Amino acid sequence: MSISHAPPHPSDAAGTAKPPASPTLQRLVPASSRRSRLPRWLRRTTGPLTLLVLWQVLSSTGALAPDVLASPGRITQVAGDLIADGSLPSAMGISLRRVAAGLVLGTVVGTGLALISGLFRIGEDVVDAPVQMLRTVPFVGLIPLFIIWFGIGETPKIAIITLGVTFPLYLNVYAGIRGVDTQLIEAGESLGLSRWGLVRHVVLPGALPGALTGLRYSLGIAWLALVFAEQVNADSGIGFLMVQARDFLRTDVIVVCLIVYAFLGLLADFIVRSLERLLLRWRPTFTGR
Amino acid sequence: MATDVHGPVSPAATPVAQAVHVEGLTRAFDGRAVVDDLHLDLAPGEFVALLGRSGCGKSTLLRVLAGLDRDIDGTVMVPRRRGVAFQAPRLMPWKRVWRNVLLGLPGKPERALAEQALEEVGLGHRVNAWPKTLSGGEAQRVSLARALVREPDLLLLDEPFGALDALTRINAQRLVGELWQRRGCAVLLVTHDVEEAVLLADRVLVMDGGRIAHEQRVELDRPRELTDPRFAAIRADLLGRLGVTPAAQAA
Numbered sequence: 001m002s003i004s005h006a007p008p009h010p011s012d013a014a015g016t017a018k019p020p021a022s023p024t025l026q027r028l029v030p031a032s033s034r035r036s037r038l039p040r041w042l043r044r045t046t047g048p049l050t051l052l053v054l055w056q057v058l059s060s061t062g063a064l065a066p067d068v069l070a071s072p073g074r075i076t077q078v079a080g081d082l083i084a085d086g087s088l089p090s091a092m093g094i095s096l097r098r099v100a101a102g103l104v105l106g107t108v109v110g111t112g113l114a115l116i117s118g119l120f121r122i123g124e125d126v127v128d129a130p131v132q133m134l135r136t137v138p139f140v141g142l143i144p145l146f147i148i149w150f151g152i153g154e155t156p157k158i159a160i161i162t163l164g165v166t167f168p169l170y171l172n173v174y175a176g177i178r179g180v181d182t183q184l185i186e187a188g189e190s191l192g193l194s195r196w197g198l199v200r201h202v203v204l205p206g207a208l209p210g211a212l213t214g215l216r217y218s219l220g221i222a223w224l225a226l227v228f229a230e231q232v233n234a235d236s237g238i239g240f241l242m243v244q245a246r247d248f249l250r251t252d253v254i255v256v257c258l259i260v261y262a263f264l265g266l267l268a269d270f271i272v273r274s275l276e277r278l279l280l281r282w283r284p285t286f287t288g289r
Numbered sequence: 290m291a292t293d294v295h296g297p298v299s300p301a302a303t304p305v306a307q308a309v310h311v312e313g314l315t316r317a318f319d320g321r322a323v324v325d326d327l328h329l330d331l332a333p334g335e336f337v338a339l340l341g342r343s344g345c346g347k348s349t350l351l352r353v354l355a356g357l358d359r360d361i362d363g364t365v366m367v368p369r370r371r372g373v374a375f376q377a378p379r380l381m382p383w384k385r386v387w388r389n390v391l392l393g394l395p396g397k398p399e400r401a402l403a404e405q406a407l408e409e410v411g412l413g414h415r416v417n418a419w420p421k422t423l424s425g426g427e428a429q430r431v432s433l434a435r436a437l438v439r440e441p442d443l444l445l446l447d448e449p450f451g452a453l454d455a456l457t458r459i460n461a462q463r464l465v466g467e468l469w470q471r472r473g474c475a476v477l478l479v480t481h482d483v484e485e486a487v488l489l490a491d492r493v494l495v496m497d498g499g500r501i502a503h504e505q506r507v508e509l510d511r512p513r514e515l516t517d518p519r520f521a522a523i524r525a526d527l528l529g530r531l532g533v534t535p536a537a538q539a540a
Contacts, residue, residue: 183377184379184381186357187375187379188381188392188393189356190355190357191392191393191439192393192439197393201381201384202381208383281419282384282419282421283382284421
């Protein structure tokens, strides 16, 4: 950058100080007036809608064969049929029941173990190492073993989901407990809280954000575990519906099942979000809503 | 508490009432004594400020008196009812302000008790707030209310104004002075602010090398004026004890 063209310094020794040249002013346009008139939700939906239209066009022109992927129209129709004849609702009910059972069991086991190893030093020594070891075993790999142990009924399916749910919860609750601010614990002590009082008023509320994060992971894994469990010798549930559809090359039914999985996952996420909003009201991020 | 200080006192026969009695206290971290054979007595209702450079052991001493640090040698006698306010307010963020104030009180204390304590520190309007929505000064006053609601015989303050801005600090100091005069509890204020110590305390102690290195009574009338020449003299003397040279003081 050259400064040779800079104006001469205004401070003349003569003292006849000229008033400083007034700069050209520029209007700063408010952000609201620059926004396009298209509402955000409309812009956001154009992407998926375009894809959907493209998919339908490809299917209608025959470029996308029905045994590779059914057309959106066909899928809607099949979904209507499956709901009408009651096979989809009943499969959903069974799958939901399995997930709920596994989730409850896994939550009890995971949280219980995390409390033992988080709150007591001896619990940590006894519990943490085995749990950390088991955690590294991919739980899906245990399906054959579970079938040998529990047969092919409901038990192995629920056991797989339980196992998948337990570890993320354990890790997050344990980390939550151990991550509680020691300053707050000390403050609680200085207020004369008993050991149980410290756990109830300081440690557990402090571990709650971590626990809810764990719950979210667990829910995701619960659906994953369900898909695995139901595709190995099941005779009911969404997974069974999919396996059956595969045998008959019914890509339309498979896509319907996938969409159901997606919606159930969204529903689960919504539930955890609501829980967070309710239980973590004290966090500044939640006061504004 | 009536303590006849004018009567003939023979220390061996009639022990004077005390709010704190510390004899030969030593606290070592990895073999390094941070508090080293320290002796300290506080009379009931006395306001004592503890000055010292950072790392001199003043906060350690306060933690010992609060009962938070028990790895000690020596005799430490403190009242059962103690209140502590730390440099950070240390409020439980998941409890509303009034629940924070009542936390740790035995039985099922009434909400009105918390409201009263909060009113006393000028926060009657924030009873229901979440701690994270408070300003720094407000949070510190809640912490003070929490310490006072258990009617302590000894109030321990660990640099409670250190994190406040200058204007808020002046108000908070005045508030502590008023609360102390109303409650009549003994106060030990740990601070590094000489002015604050001379403004509030009956007695200023300077800690160095793990013991009380110097003691200065402040016999000025309250409320004290910073412009009082006697105030300035005490302040200059204490700064000197803390190793601040006159040239630096003038600057």
